[in-house]
Amino acid sequence: MVNCSKCGHEFLCDREKLIPKKPFAKAKKAVSVHSPKDRREAIQSALVETGLIQLVCLCASLAVAAGCVWIFYNASSEMDGTFFLSMLQQPQQKAFALFFACLAGGLMACAGRRHKIVFILLGLLVAGGIASLPFVYPVKVNPSLLGGHEEGSVREEDVSGFTSMGLEQLPSKNASVQNYGAGDLKPLFSAIDRKESQGVLGVWVVGVNAANRDMVKAYLKRMTQSEDEPIFYDRKGTGGGLFVITPTPITFKEFVEVAGKMGKVSLQDKERFFVEVILNRDRFEARPASAALQDERHQYFVLANLKELSCLDIRRVIAAAKRLSAVNPDKMRGEVSSRLVELLREPWGRDAEYVTALASALVVWAEPDHEEAQRVVDYVATELKKADCEIPASLIRFLLHGSEKRSLALLLEEWKKDPQKWEDECKAAGPTGEADIIRSLNESDDFVLKRSAARILGEIGSEASLSALKAFTHDADNELRLCAELSVNLIEKRLGIDSSAKGGR
Structure with a gap:
């Protein structure tokens, strides 16, 4: 029954003629209600009619679908064993997605x-799409659910410090923990077949991504002492990948370390x-600025x-x-130098x-008489010299304050290459290198080196230097002659030779 608005x-x-053509249109006029039953019917009718x-x-439906995609994607990319999906067995994960x-x-x-269809x-x-998420974004099961060790640390009861697992020692339940199949390790097996005698090592890194992949490569190349860069085989969507290192001289035990x-x-x-590692991203990815x-x-x-x-x-x-090398050492001197x-x-x-940055910081924070620091800095300086790289003056200065003065030969070699740069360091070394400097003064054809030698001998020289310098007081090179005369005066004054004795000679 319908009331006419005019009369x-x-x-x-018919009820069908009262239904609006637009599915989500609202009723233009409220229906009068006289009882609670009529009110319920009116509400249900309004909900159905307005859509x-x-x-x-x-x-x-869209919210559930988006939530499932977000959950499975994050669980598969983090791979840290803390997401709640990793605490479910794989059949339970599939049941979760199916529900x-x-x-x-x-x-x-x-x-x-x-349009129902x-x-x-x-x-x-x-x-x-939701049911296929466990296959598109597989979630690694936490090893603790399968009886494995959640921590990757070595067990204390192992005498050697490391666990060796052969092919026959891989139990089936531990194999299901891993986030790769047999086909994913084929590049490693192929490399072993081709270069078995050259040292091939493989590591499956869980949690590697585009941001830290190159850092992991550089770290593995440096620590394994490999001449070639490690080859990376990515398995997208799993949060893991295989690094194959070849050739490398280190042993498997060292590689595990x-x-x-x-x-x-x-x-x-x-x-x-082969080794599998769950990556600690804090050691590779930059933290917020502090x-x-x-x-x-x-x-x-x-x-x-x-x-x-430690990163x-x-x-x-x-x-x-570099930041540590620019400050004065404090009470944590021992920890930093170690x-x-x-x-x-x-x-x-x-x-x-x-290596230069580390050594420059070490000579600031280590004690001058620290034997281990002296040996390390001496080795660094020697290797930098072999590689024809610049040796920081602070390294030579640190070695000169050591007990063995092991850097004198290195200092003299650097001085001969660049006399002006290392002249003050030779003066600071004292009379230990006097004989070598006199030899350079007499035998060298480089006038810049001869002038530098004359100035150094004026500061550290003895009577042996005095006789060598007098031979150059009449040299044709005016600057060398002047340096020799000034150095002679300095040595005579230091040795207490007066002018009368000088004139008598």
């Missing part, structure tokens, strides 16, 4: 009002020269930069070493900037 007459009308239920179903696939697909099918097909597509610094070692297979790292007056400046020396990103280590010595005893690769 108030009541007449019958509000269908809109809610559509939004809920939400049915829920989202059913909601999508119910969202259709006029279209929404049913969309519901099937949404359900199929190298891999252990990258993160948790979850598998060792000595027969196949005021303590840059401000020398900050109370935690030294501690923050000391922690930076494996070589750029961050260089930056921290860490720098430890880094310099590791392989350097061919990065002269890296």
